[in-house]
Amino acid sequence: MVTLKKITLAELPYLWEISYKSSSPLWVEYDAPYLHTYEALTWDKFNKEQKPFFLSEQVQGIYHNGLLIGATTYYWESRETSWLEIGLVIFEEKHWGQGFGKSAVWQLVDQLFNKFPEIQRLGYTTWSKNVGMIALGESLKFKQEGRLRKTVYYEETYFDIIKMGILRDEWKRKLNENHC
Template sequence: MQLKSETSPITIKNITKTELKELWELSYGPKADLTWKNFDGPYFKDPILTWEEYQKGFGKRLITDENAGVIFYGAEMLGVVTAYFEDGSLKRWLEFGISIYQPKNWNKGVGQVAVTLWINYLFALYPKIERIGYTTWSGNGAMIALGEKLGLKKEAQIRKVRYWQGQYWDSIKYGILRTELQSLERV
């Protein structure tokens, strides 16, 4: 899989096994800026993955899985996009996620271009799907703003169900229907 923006140097693609270590170093390695984990469901307390754990687990997806890809700006790796079926083997409820690892790449429109490419790709990949969405939390203003900017609908706000840093936060769901897809500009 390789998705290319028509208006920017952003691409999304699977990577090779030899590129995987570079991505691990960017996301979890000893020199990685782990600030991104403060916004990526920190209440789950997911561990910092070792190289061995990463290459056998999550990282393995990025090589061949059509539901996972690496975001590039030119030749530079910036983050990942993923998708999964919330309803398991029924395969009618598709959710996605995005992580951009270094704060220096935040608030530059990368997420907007990447998510637009990703949603268009997922709707093409799964022609029977009528809706694609994501879940975030009230502490992640960037993901809330992204959904609003792209025209996704706020479908649910479950109040005070995410507990982190001594307080409760809301869980928020955004989604877009296939019939609303034209609201996403081509990128």
């Protein structure tokens, strides 16, 4: 069973262990590494730099049978125009490919459409190397709204930027399909 809930202060040491302690965690290879250089963090540096983010209102932990395995987030691309985006990370490879991310995004999208009745669309950005995130979106009826071809040059290869999105009425139809 996958649930979303606020990450607690007491969980931060475990979160650090699965996210930023290692010098080269695999999750970083898919989390837009072309935008930033990852560096392993000491506990003190994690506590100083990442704690505010992980304890913020926009972040929820992803829990599988009570165990913290990742995080979801949302952020305003433009509050004035009601442009809301989401993000997801599952830190350890052993939890990938089992539907945990799909369940987390399902819950997050439902929460956000309920929390913000003014928004008509939710979306996220990924890249063509992250086939898991593309497939996850497609399985939830997100549409590929944009593909910026060969936009990212990373490790001597060009990759596409992928924009995925779903409209409120599409989400309602998806909910109705699953309750019939």
